Amino acid sequence: xxxxxxxxxxxxxxxxxxxxxxxxxxxxxxxxxxxxxxxxxxxxxxxxxxxxxxxxxxxxxxxxxxxxxxxxxxxxxxxxxxxxxxxxxxxxxxxxxxxxxxxxxxxxxxxxxxxxxxxxxxxxxxxxxxxxxxxxxxxxxxxx
Ligand code: HEC
Numbered sequence: 001x002x003x004x005x006x007x008x009x010x011x012x013x014x015x016x017x018x019x020x021x022x023x024x025x026x027x028x029x030x031x032x033x034x035x036x037x038x039x040x041x042x043x044x045x046x047x048x049x050x051x052x053x054x055x056x057x058x059x060x061x062x063x064x065x066x067x068x069x070x071x072x073x074x075x076x077x078x079x080x081x082x083x084x085x086x087x088x089x090x091x092x093x094x095x096x097x098x099x100x101x102x103x104x105x106x107x108x109x110x111x112x113x114x115x116x117x118x119x120x121x122x123x124x125x126x127x128x129x130x131x132x133x134x135x136x137x138x139x140x141x142x143x144x
Contacts, residue, residue, distance in 0.1 A: 047064070047138060068138070086127070087100070103127060110130075
């Protein structure tokens, strides 16, 4: 319990830092960096669902990430977005999923970084950080 509270505190601090990082142009934009390297192939550079992989996966129109706020009464559905990206906790009632599950890969990566002392943070907190960085970037891609 105490440990998970610490993990959330770290994630919260990281999230704050990330938002500040996005504002200061000289700092790296982690969400954009991760998006460009792992998501743009399917979702397109600007999130319009027009990446080069589209057509190879059954997108059912679900790959457009710019309309998420619009479809949710103008509010960016951050929890749903983070859970969809993570994918580990979703119940399989929605049928087959073409969107990869990222939480597992991110956890493996975070555990490796922790084991090699590259990162001092709790692995699960690092997963949360990465996913929220992505969600924050996707929030910036929303159609007005
Ligand atoms: C192999 C192609 C592919 C890649 C790579 C991919 N996605 Fe997806 N994504 C999809 C598809 C297809 C959907 C539509 C839902 C479905 O069919 O599973 C989707 C759905 C989503 C949704 C939910 C959209 C909604 O309408 O609720 C989010 C958020 C999302 N992806 C984010 C990401 C992020 C962030 C990454 C990179 C870390 C990523 N995706 C990488 C194919 C991909």
